[in-house]
Amino acid sequence: MVRPSDFASTVAAWLQGEGFRTRSCSVCSSRPLLLVRGAHSTVALHLVPTPRSSDAVLPARVPIALSDSFATRRQTLVHLWEDQWDEHPRIVRSRLLAKLGRSERVMARQTVARRIDAATLDAFLVSNHLWGSTKARYRYGLFRKRDERLVAVASFSARWNMRREPGATARASHELIRYCSRRGETVVGGISKLLSAFAREAEPDEIVTVIDRDWGEGGGWATLGFRPLRRLPPVTFFVGPDGRRCHLGAGSNPHRRRLPPALQAEASEAEGEGGDALVERRLARRGYFPVSDAGAERHLLVLAPPAPPAPQSAHSPKYR
Known part of the structure; x- marks a missing residue:
């Protein structure tokens, strides 16, 4: 024992x-x-x-x-x-x-998603996220409609062109850097609403994020459409x-x-x-x-299907 x-x-x-x-x-x-x-x-x-x-x-x-x-x-x-x-x-x-x-449940339909500034994001993450804050290109918050209280935030990276296979078409990729709700609260549907707000503005082809294994395997991310990419x-x-x-x-x-x-x-x-x-x-x-x-563990959410590979012409080396 x-x-x-x-x-x-x-x-x-x-x-x-x-x-x-x-x-x-x-x-x-x-x-x-x-x-x-x-x-x-x-x-x-x-x-x-x-x-x-x-x-x-x-x-x-x-x-x-x-x-x-x-x-x-x-x-x-x-x-x-x-x-x-x-x-x-x-x-x-x-x-x-x-x-x-x-935890207190807040329904996402009771909130509105808006862009927030860096100071607002930093203060919220320092108070509510174990990893604290970090730099981000895009910052969003969920505000409760009845009192304008900030209940959740998400931050995203700038865009980079990603080719996941040799010869593949470059895709607009972003990282979901941070997401968290206010201490003591769970925003049901909160991450989905923030992802949607970001997707409408930035029009990404895909979003990646990192799951901290200290707190479990992140099974809830699969219900949002994320799939595992690789272990870190x-x-x-x-x-x-x-x-x-x-x-x-x-x-x-x-x-x-x-x-x-x-x-x-x-x-x-x-x-x-x-x-x-x-x-x-x-x-x-x-x-x-x-x-x-x-x-x-790095996870990937595909928002736009990859373009099919370009057909090879009769002049390509394969046909010579």
Whole structure:
């Protein structure tokens, strides 16, 4: 029997206080899981304490293996990281409650879709999305008709010409970068309404998006017409002495916390000398330990069928 960590006990106590029935179990070399009975199904929580020594670091393969196992059985698994629970308590708790079927339902027909500015998008995402905000070319919001309250947002990239096969006609492709609703609320039909508003204006041939496997396999996207394209590798962060995760590498997103400049320089030098293993050893000496998510999956929504390949003429090499 796996002895529950303080983190696991805290999560279980909160869920029980919310009226949910829970029970502990262990799988995959005694990884602790908390099974929670929701309104419509059971959700498994993989509870991952923040590592405070190299011995406590969870191998990157473990979250992936667990996600694959639950996906095969068509069961919902959420990887719940202690550092995110501590740093974003309202967002994490809201997402868990939504997974368990407890959130206020707002019908999309009760809203109107409109373009919003970057400041409005950033403020909403920072308050409601675990990944925060990022740059986007197109920004939309859903406003409740009765009081003009913003209840959901979506952001999209600029257009790029995509050829998915050699010789194929270039297609107008965009990325759905972010979507989320207000904490504590689920907008039924919200993403469909925002996709439609964007499609009317930008006239894309296709839209791609990335599904965070830490929060399940994103089965709801299939009902919108999205299909899986490819699996993306896990991202490794480093949790410092303050218990907060940092990104390794440079970047311009102000909402992403980076390693202190001196540590970043040391990590870059170590990467050139000995790769990831040396980076982890150097940062561990400074009290920074790696955590790796379960990866992500890129999905594709085709809005306009691809053009058939151009017929080859008698003068093409094939007919010579």
